[in-house]
Amino acid sequence: WNEIIELFRAGMPLRKHRCRFKSYERCFKASEAVECLHELLGSNQNFGPEVTRDQTVKLLKKFLKNHVIEDIKGRWGKEDFEDDGRLYRFPPSSPLKSYPKKPSCGKEVIKFPDWNEPRAGPSQEHIPVKSVAMNSEMWYKRHSIAIGEVPACKLVFRRELTQTNIEEIWKSMTLSRLQKVLGLDSLDEVLDTKLVNSKHIVQNVYHVNKQGIVTLEDKSKELPHWILSAMKCLVNWPSCSDLKQPTYSGFERDVFKTIVDYFTQMKEPLLTFNFFDIFVSVLGLLQKPSKAVEALQISCLLLPPENRKRLQLLVRMMARISLNQDLPRLSESVRTRTLMVQAFSRCILCSKDEIDLDELLAAKLVSFLMDNYQEILSVPSALKSSIEDHVVHLQRVQIKYAGADSDAALPPPSFCHQITTGEFEYQRATGSQEPLAALLEEIVMNKEISVKDKKKKLKQFQKSYPEVYRVRFPSPETEAMLFPEKTKQKPPILMWALKKPFQPFHRTRSFRM
Secondary structure (H helix, E strand, O other), rough: HHHHHHHHHHHHHOOOEEEOOOHHHHEEEEHHHHHHHHHHHHOOOOOOOOOOOOHHHHHHHHHHOOOOOEEOOOOOOOOOOOOOHHHHOOOOOOOOOOOOOOOOOOOOOOOOOOOOOOOOOOOOOOOEEEEEOOOHHHHHHHHOOOOOOOOOEEEEEEEOHHHHHHHHHHHHHHHHHHHHHHHHOOOOOOOOHHHHHHHHHHHHHOEEOOOOOOOOOOHHOOHHHHHHHHHHHHHOOOOOOOEEEEEEEEOOHHHHHHHHHHHHHOOOOOOOOOOOOOHHHHHHHHOOOHHHHHHHEEEHHOOOHHHHHHHHHHHHHHHHHOOOOOOOOEEEEEOHHHHHHHHHHHOOOOOOOOOOHHHHHHHHHHHHHHHOHHHHOOHHHHHHHHHHHHHHHHHHEEEEEEEEEEOOOOOOOOOOOOOHHHHHHHHHHHHHHHHHHHHHHHHHHHOOOHHHHHHHHHHHHHHOHHHHHHOOOOOHHHHHHHOOOOOOOOOOOHHHHHHHOOOOOOOOOOOOO
C-alpha cells in the first residue's frame, strides 16, 4: 500500500486543466491516472504484468475512498471513481498504512518441549525413566578410555513418546523453521500460534496417497463427486474418460462455471482467515523463489486437512487447464491463465476485514502457486527428516551422571562406586603426574627455545604444578645445573685513552688591542 501510493504520487504527471470555463492547477484526468497506475503496477515486482485495467480502476476507487486522491472540489470518501475525463488531485498529505509490520521487540526463539520435566495441562504428561542393570565388565568395555574410577552414574532410557508428544514436537519445530525462513524476529505479528493445530500438521504429512494428496478420515468433508468429475473433465479435455462427450457448443464453459460457483460460495477461503497474514508475508520473498517455495510449503502444512486437499486439487486443476492447448477458450476477453487467477484468487486467499490491496495480493500469490504447485503442495522432506531424527534422539538410551539431570528417586546403580572428595583429588593428582612430568622434561630438553623463554616456561610450570616441579628439581642446586653461570669478561680498555693523559683546563690571559 505504502509503496504503491508513493510511486503513484511521484510518477503521476500533474498539469493545468480547464473544466467549465475554470482552470485548475496540478491535477490530472481519471483516465490518465488509470494509465499511469496500471503501468506502475505492471512493472512492480509485487504485482506484475497480469494486473488488468479493471483491477487498476478498483484500486483507484479505494484511493478515492481513503483520501489518497480527491476530486478538484475536495470531495472524497466514496468509491465513485470511473475511467473517464473527470479531474482529480492529490491532497496535501496522503494516509500511509504499515502492512505487514515487523515487531520491534527482541528476538523470540520458539522453545521445544522439555520432556524431562513435567508441565501443567492434561495434554502434557511426565515421561518417567527407569534404570537398566549393567555389570561392571560391560561398563568398562564401553568406556575403555576412562581413567581410574568413573563418577556416579546411571543408564536410563525413555518410554515410547505418546502421539500428543510427537504432535507437539512437529508444531514447535515447524513454527521455528517458518520463522527462520521468513526472517522474522517473531511470528506474533503475522500468526497466532495458539490457532495452529498440531494434529493437522501430522495428518498433512503422513496421511497422503501416492500422488501426495491428503486423505481425509471424515469422508463427509470430501469434495462432491460431481465437482471432481467436472474438474477432471476440463483437465483431460477432450478425452473425458468418465463422462460422455458433450453434444452442444459451450459445454466446457458451463462446466467451468459450475466449478467456479461451487468454490466461490464457500464461507471461508481455502487458506483461511486466520492464516491470511502469514501467507501475505511470503510475498516479500518472491524475489528469492526457493525461499518463497519453502515458506509456502511450511505454511500450507498448517491448514486443516480438508482445506489442504481442496487447495491441492484446485491449484493442480488451474495449472493443467492453463496448459491444455486442446481445451477451447473459456472466455473471449481474457486468456485462460488470467481467467483462472481472476476466478479463483478470492476463494483461495482473502482477509476477513476489507483490505484495499486484497485482490491484487491474492492474484500475485495464486499466480506463484500455479507456477510452483508441485513443490509447494508437497511435504518438505528436509523438515520431515530433521523432526523424525529429533524424535528418535528423544527415545534413545542415555547415560546420566550424578548432578546432571538425575532422578533422586532412583537408587544408584550397583556398578558405580561413590568416593569422597579427598580420594578424588588424590586420584586426580597421582593419575596426572606422569604426563605432567613428561611435559616438564620436554621443556627442559628442548634446545630450540632460547634460555629466556625456557626460564619463563619453567617458572610458569613451577607456579601451576609445584609438586611435580619439586620432584624434578628437589633443590636450588639441581635447578642451577640446568643454567650454568658463564664467566663475564671485562671489556678491553681503549688504547686511545692511554695515549694522551687528561689535561686540566688552564685559564689564559686575554689581551686588549
